[in-house]
Amino acid sequence: MNTHKILIIGAGPAGLETAHQLKSLGLTPIIIERSDKIGGHLAQWDRLFPSSDNAEELLERLKEQVKDVEIKLNSRINHIEKEGDIFHVTLSNNKTYDVSAIVVCTGFDLFKAEKKQEYGYGIYNNVITNAELEKYFKTHQDERIDEPKRIGFVHCVGSRDVKVNNTYCSKVCCATALKQACEIKDEFPDADVYCFYMDLRMFGKGYEDLYLKAQKDFDIKCVRGRVCEVSENIEGKLVIKAEDTLLGTPMKMTLDLLVLMCGMEKAEGVERIQNMLNIKSNSDGFIESRDIFTGLNLTKERGVFVAGACTSPKTLPETLAEARSAAIEVFKYLSIEL
Amino acid sequence: MRPLFDPFVLPFVISMTFVLLYCIIGMIRIVFQLPKEDRRKFLRSLIYPKSALKNFRDLVNDCLLHTKIWKRKPLLGYMHMSIALGWFMIIIVGHFESIAFSPLRGLEVPFMPKLMSNLYLPIFFRYFAIEDLSLKAQIFSFLMDFFLLMIISGIFIAVVKKKKPRKVGLKRVTKFGIKEDLVRLSLWTIFPLRFLAESSMANIAGGSFFTKYLGFELLFGGNYNETLSMIFWWLYSIDLAIFMTLLPFSRYMHIPAEALLILLRNAGLKTTEPRKGYALAEIYSCPSCGMCIDVCPMSEVKDNYKNTAVYFIRNIRKGKRRRDVKAMTEKCLMCGKCIEVCPLGIESLDIKIAQRNKTYYKIKSDFEYLKSQQDYKTTRPQDKAHSPETQQLSNSATQQLSNSATLYFAGCMSHLTPTITRSMKKIFEIAKENYEFLDAEGSICCGRPMMLTGKVNEAKALIDKNTELIKNSGAKRLILSCPICYKVFKEEYNLEGIEILHHTQYINELIENDKLEIDRDDKRYVYHDPCELGRAFDIYDEPRNIIDNIGLLTPGKSDKDMAVCCGGSIGSLTMTLEERDEITKNSIKDLMHNNPDEIVTACPLCLKTFARLAPVKVRDIAEIVANTIN
């Protein structure tokens, strides 16, 4: 059994967990990663919702589990050729592997906030993204965040918006926004923090508690209305416009800091891999699973599996669970079908 | 000498009398439908020498030579010219010939008034003539044969065009019903029949290279058969009769109508009513050529080509249900490309606007947004940074808005594109312009969107209010960022003494006057002409000059007046986002033709529309300028 090699594309949480599980099932996983770091978006994050667990600790745990696994950093796939049930994979350094299965764990990209020009990202200094705020929490280095007195969070940036061609919900931003709102309030206790949401989708274990905590303990104010425009007043402060839809009145507000909750998008460059593996995209642009009930980790192509946010926006626990189930699917495929 | 009358001329004479009467009555009707002022203007233009000269020139160019079609599609131009000019010349030369050689012409003959012989003699001259070998007669024969050949060559191209439109450079041609097919067939056969009829008796009547040598000698083998000859003459006359009788009810009505349209247009008239007067002359002038089909952005969506100008005009003419016509009117993006290619220059957008103006809206505006402008108007610039509440407090009724000579009006849409307003502010600062940002805190609308919905009074109220605001400011220049605003400010506002500029013009002026120091980059830019700047005002060179100063300008597939609407136009009232997306994608494909690094435009609406779907960065021209100056 351990003669079977399995190629895992992507060294994010999904890839690491899949590799760990395959290894413990006695197989030989190989992870390739295009960047020079392990951990994907998790490596950029400070704390995790709903209960503010340390992201670094989790990543260390995941890394520890795969210390015996071959991980190729700075590697891209140049070419894949399928011969029978064997994939001949050529990497960018011309190294070749013959593998029996491939697990695509390419994850997601954050929505590029400058595409939503009316929010002024890249135009106004004090407009930042969720990822940049998270980096600030990690490093405390960002000159744009300078004792803000009033802070706004805009939910659904690049999600549920046909005007940026993303009509789906990114699932994690509501909880992330409230988590970050609490954290920044913790940092600047005198600041007023507002969250502009359309629907607060707090669906998982502990999420509703997070919502309650945000309201009760951190005095986060939630306004039901999507921010439409951001402008700058003479003093260089941000002025946002939204409708308070519950009151039915348009509102204007001056802010010192605006955080855009960028949603998830299909990762750049995945299409190239999809073409090589002959797997299609679903209506949201992510990779299509064979079926979402019993074939979530399978694709239409034999021997090609998927795990994590490459198929749709996912939370971290979901991603890790999917990674484990992907490992079982691969094991089943190699021991029964082959 | 042959007899002077034969019954075969009757079908022609009767139908010709009918068509002449029909056209004269129709013309009088159209002229009477014109508003009084327009009618007076029209009649005056007919006798005023300068405009009469222009009329003559345009009639020759457009009705006979078809120079406009020549410029776009030479083969089609030749086709139209050969038929129109050839036919016209055959009639003119025919008249001279009959005057010169028929002593019978004009003679009083029982049952055949002079008038009638004047009508048919030039047309059927060969039937009544006897070969004359004098040089003068030979020259006439040659000319007549020459023009006949010219027409037949044109008809040959017409047949090819019908069968294989792509051979003459057309993707799609208009689709017609049986009646139109019959008229076309009768037109196509008129001259071949004339050729056969004249050739069949060229040994008696004479002829030149075409009818005598090619026709009589080669085709008929030098034999004259009286019965056969008579059949051809009858067929020729009947064919003419079919064509003439159906002409007023077919697209060929454009032949007489075009002449009237040229006269009306040269008198400076415009459409005011969608189905009367000037519009009627335009509607009858449409030859259904279908030039507008291929260029219409809507044609990209398969079944939408039925919404193009040619079908719109045809539906009005057919008296189709008002609801259908209205639906087409409301779908149109108003990009104006159809007018640009129309060989007759039919201003179908004016007809559409006039049609929209007829819409009955049960709910009228209450103009509340205008009342609030009272406070806005009197706000002093230094108060503008504060909230609206403080604005309302500072209220000294007659105070001027600003002391600045220049006003900047960004427009509603530009508030969604902060790059434009930010870039303009930077440019103003660097150019040391003493300006006032008129709508920094928002304003009432310019009125163009309202005009496009047909709400004339509401639009007028907005225009009046803005005029008052701007005039009170005492400014000398008004700079606009939105082409939609620009169009209405230029066309509908009466801002005497105030220069109105779009920011492309303003920036270009700054560059020309060395007010901006630009650091060139090596990017390749493609420029998209917004409909309301390009086709509407021919602002093509200013933006291109600006880009030339910054980087490398590459053309799109269709440039300038043929630029494809971005799809976001507020001109269309009913188009859905999905339909718009198809147009946007097509427009982007066109712009990406030469693989530019960035798409540049000069309209906030184009910018937002393209940014959704473009594979490269889309930027306003103000932004690329602001990024390269310091």
Added chain:
Amino acid sequence: MIDFGFSISKSSHIKMDDVDLKLFNKLEALNPDIKTCMACGLCTATCTAGKFTDVSFRQIILMLQRGKEKEAVEKVKKCMMCGKCMLVCSRGINTRNILLSITRIYNEQNI
């Protein structure tokens, strides 16, 4: 029946049982995209006329569906037709045409 005296003051409830949606159904048939509104409030927030008046596309649609036609029509009167709401709508609704449809379907006089 015993009269408790409560019937004197008018109920503030929207009586959905009495709401006549005939006109709204007509509007909806003409503009099916009206159904897709998710009440995000972008149209109202961005509205050019909304700065000066209480016009709100989102509310107009809701009011028509709840039988508050008079109030809705009052708001429709304040629209300047600029089309900014159409440009921002995150569901791609043709808001401007819906407003035009309303001014054709609903009659000020008999609602």
